[in-house]
Amino acid sequence: MNKSIRVALIGNPNTGKTSIFNQLTGLKQKVGNYPGITVEKKEGICKLPNRAKAHIFDLPGTYSLNTNSLDERVVAELLLDQKDGDYPDLAVVITEVENLKRNLFLFTQVKDLRIPTLLVINMADLIPKKGISLNVDALEKKLDTKIALVSTRKGSGILHLKELIANYHNLSAGPTTVISKIAPEYFSKLKQALPTENLYRLWLAIAQKMSLETKNAIPPASLPILSHKDLKQLQHRETVLRYQFINNALKETYLVDFKTAKGFRAVLDKTFTHKVFGYILFFMILLTIFQAIFDWSSYPSDFIDAQFSEISGWIKSNFPAGILTDLLAEGVISGIGGIAVFIPQIAFLFFFISLLEESGYMSRVVFLMDRLMRPFGLSGKSVVPLISGTACAIPAVMATRTIENWKERLITILVIPFTTCSARLPVYLILIALVIPDDSILGLSYQALTLMLLYLLGFGMAIFSAMVLNRILKMENRVFFIAEMPNYRLPLLKNVGYTVLEKTKSFVIGAGKIILALAIILWFLGSNGFSKNFRNAETIVSERIEKQGLTPYSKNYIKNNIDLYLKNIHTSPTDRDQVSGKRAIQDSVRIRTRNLEENAKRQEIASYKLEHSYMGYAGKGIEPLVKPLGYDWKIGIAVLTSFAAREVFVGTLATIYSVGNDQEETIKNRMAGELDESGEKPLFNLASGISLMLFYAFAMQCMSTLAVVKKETNSWRWPLVQLLFMSAFAYLVALTAFQLLK
Amino acid sequence: MATVADLKKGQKGVILDFDKTSLPIKLLEMGCLPGNSVELVQMAPLKDPLYINIDGSHIAIRHDLARQIPITVVEDHKAL
Known part of the structure; x- marks a missing residue:
């Protein structure tokens, strides 16, 4: 060779x-x-x-x-x-x-x-x-x-x-x-x-x-x-x-020959760096990127999500039941699925960013924004990462690499997680629907206003903490800001493609490893326990159901389901006068009820198991800590698991409330029906709801972001600072909000 | 003495000799050397940063750095 x-x-x-x-x-x-x-x-x-x-x-x-x-x-x-x-x-x-x-x-x-x-x-x-x-x-x-x-x-x-x-x-x-x-x-x-x-x-x-x-x-x-x-x-x-x-x-x-050389560049610069049009144009480009990340990417995201739940289901039904199958279906596959749903957003984001970079436009944004960002200890080069943060903090942190001044880069990295990333959205949506009145003022709905406030709050907090950090961090700041303004070029699609592919890959593999490990740990903690109650969950719950019947919630759920079923039969053109037809309906209702009861029993066992699993004990353990914020142990668990990734919140509550599927309406109804310990007020009220939203707005609940920050700053120090500082801050704000509002 | 920060948009100057140790070496490497021409291409609001063309090199620098580059302004009648 x-x-x-x-x-x-x-x-x-x-x-x-x-x-x-x-x-x-x-x-x-x-x-x-x-x-x-x-x-x-x-x-x-x-x-x-x-x-x-x-x-x-x-x-x-x-x-x-x-x-x-x-x-x-x-x-x-x-x-x-x-x-x-x-x-x-x-x-x-x-x-x-x-x-x-x-x-x-x-x-x-x-x-x-x-x-x-x-x-x-x-x-x-x-x-x-x-x-x-x-x-x-x-x-x-x-x-x-x-x-x-x-x-x-x-x-x-x-x-x-x-x-x-x-x-x-x-x-x-x-x-x-x-x-x-x-x-x-x-x-x-x-x-x-x-x-x-x-x-x-x-x-x-x-x-x-x-x-x-x-x-x-x-x-x-x-x-x-x-x-x-x-x-x-x-x-x-x-x-x-x-x-x-x-x-x-x-x-x-x-x-x-400079007469030939000039021309296009000068014309484009006149528009792109114009004192007024430059900013308007930039704003319009931003809107397009947001549109892509929030709207267009939801189709492939939903598709990927569906595929993964299918795979998970397929494994459950085709593999012998047991601990390994559970780990594979619930721990591993859903863990990977949790990463994979972000691929479209990240791909879109990097598509736009690399398009803007390749074309030379990005340097003009740096030029336009530098002065505006500086009072906050940020640079013109911080703008793109902060925008990216509204999709997902992970690629945003990676995008800070262009900032050559280490202090400005570090501040940017540290404040990015405050911007409202897409993983907070499902949490906000369900809480808003629960606790904010469905009313409007001057044609603006309270619910929409709340959501907008939450976005502004995130961005405002990022800017504010940048300002604070700028004061606190003492770092030698010798590096001067010198940004090349390259000539405009038509982007080579092949290069853009390579970048998208490579960044997406590095996200999935890099962050994926950690999400995966955590998903497995959470799954393990949620499906294992040391107490007698956990091991005998099946017998205990079965006995209880035999003595006292299913919980009111399960009964109600079955009744509603059957009513709906009968109503549908009613409207369908079956010949109901026929005796055989009647019997057939009775039979099918009986079978259906039995199935539903079986299901409900399984759910209740699962719920009981969770309550007595390691995670359940952890939830009980932290209850004194979350009670002042207006949460019970179940919300406590959901908050705890959310430290892996925020969007886990809804899913965890679904499991705890033994609602079989992830249909938000059902979970929402279940949540609306929960009462606090006095048994008089709903658990999710204005005070606890706002407290929860504020907690999610500020807390550093994202393992993958921490992992990326560790990778980018090459030390555990900064991700730990983020985790402790942001979470402590979130706790205080949530505490204050609940105590004032209750 | 005039500096790059004093240029008006579209105006040109020639860089004068300056204190060799005051400016970052990167700026020199980008072509900011005595005798080279410099043109103010565009400025952001508040005149900061400044988008300049030094001897064919297009860069943006902040106002504080521009203030440290001494120049003589060239009256640009010949270009017309």
Whole structure:
């Protein structure tokens, strides 16, 4: 087998690096993380014309090897560490034809590390349109490299690039600039200290050392020491030196006729960044995204939900009854189903976000919103994640990666869970229907107003806590806000597709593992118990039913069901005068009643079991804690299970109230019929209802969000802060509300 | 002395020599070097952030950073 070569794709953001990666590797790619940090590591395999295989790494986009963010640090670290298993045999620097000058800056740095370096000039199809004339042969000589002109849009030049990669050993590894020029004395000292080391490499390691623990072992002790100010001075000189080299290389090889170049961009910018129209347009785009997430995605979501309950049912009826089948059907399948229903929302969200990003529009939103967000410790780059949070906090937290300022990013991550995510919706809807009068004021229904208030409350709380956090968090905030405003481009649907696929996959697998584990634990706690009551539930309940009959609720439910059944028969054209017909009806009613009674008995046993399961005891255990909020132990359990995911609330109450199906109307009626312990007032009244809604509005009840926050902040500290702080706050607010209203 | 923050929309300037250590290195790497041209493309309400074109590089920076970049304003009659 041929030895495969390692190729690193390096380039500025917005140069189409990822498109090139996609075209080189196709779907044969995998996304992982760099060890210990959350920067995505993408790699794939590319078959070369000479039948060798190239291992391609798509490094994070960076403007320079002087690092500003986590993403950029990865690039510098990898290129410095020759012992790293991923250290490239070949660096492919991706540039785009319109920003060639700036893009070449990174090229000179990479090449000065003496790594064989290839240059890709992407978006070559724009050369005539933008009035650019480019002399490739002459530029190759000036830069001492090989150039591949590529257009990912047209799909041209990829084969040529592959050929160049295959013949990489013909490339020169000579440097572009003599770095010692920036401080001859200092560099001669460096050379004395480490005579064999490449000076630029050494310099880069020294310059980055304050912020970067390089893994390679350069003994710093023997080196002359620079003050911070001197270091910046030298970096500045280096920048000037590199641009001198670039300007010289481009002088005769790359000419732009600016009259042709202007035009479209200026026109679009006039609209998109306009002081008035810019905001209106942005608002309209937001509305469309909300529409997609709340309305359009409900069809595929419902479909997925139905499929999973079918699978669960199928397993129950086709597998031998027993503990394993229960675990599979109720724990595992419903757990996975709980994740899968979010796929459409997440896919839609990432579809829009990547569409807006690919087109270049997102940078304009950042520009428009930055000033408005700043008083709250947020940045223009926080807007998109906060919007995403109304669908689901998980992708929203992932979307904060574009914020290079760590403090602003952290605040954004911490406040996202306050925005009203879609999992709160079922809880709100059922509680509103129960406790808010079905009345209206000035044509506005109280119920709709309440829902709207809850949304505003969530957003307001996010902004308010951002402001508080901004005061509290003491962090060095050296990173300046510099946002590139890339040119507008028609998004490549293929790229958008890849992004949607990849993000959705990473959501399902990443968050899925945790949801799944938790679902299994909850199921276990709910279906196992240590007490005699639990083990003998069947006998106890059967005996009780024999003595006292079914509970009033079950009786009532059966009666209503039969009445409805008879009414339907009544209207159907059967010949009821026939004796045989009458008997048939009586028979069928009898059978039906028996079945219903059987069912009710099973439900009551299940309910009794739950009450005496580990979870039931836990519920009883926390009852003193939730009582001041106006909840009984059953609501307590529902709240407790909701810490896995909020939408579990309704389902848990359904199980507890032994209502067989998840039809909300039935659960609602059952809930409406519950009385508090005095037996006089309904359990779900205005006071306890509002208290519950406020609790759900503020509490951090979502395992998967916590997991994602852990992943993104790379520590348990921040998710724990969220969990404890938000939940304590929710508790206090709910307590106050109930005590005031009761 | 005039700075980038003083530019009017559509106005151009040439960057002057500045204190080498005051500005973030990233800004220099984006092309903000003495002698290069700079144009104010667009500004958000309250003149912050500013959307500028430095030597072909289109970036947005906040007002506080723009105030640290000294320039001479170029009267743009020739462009007409």
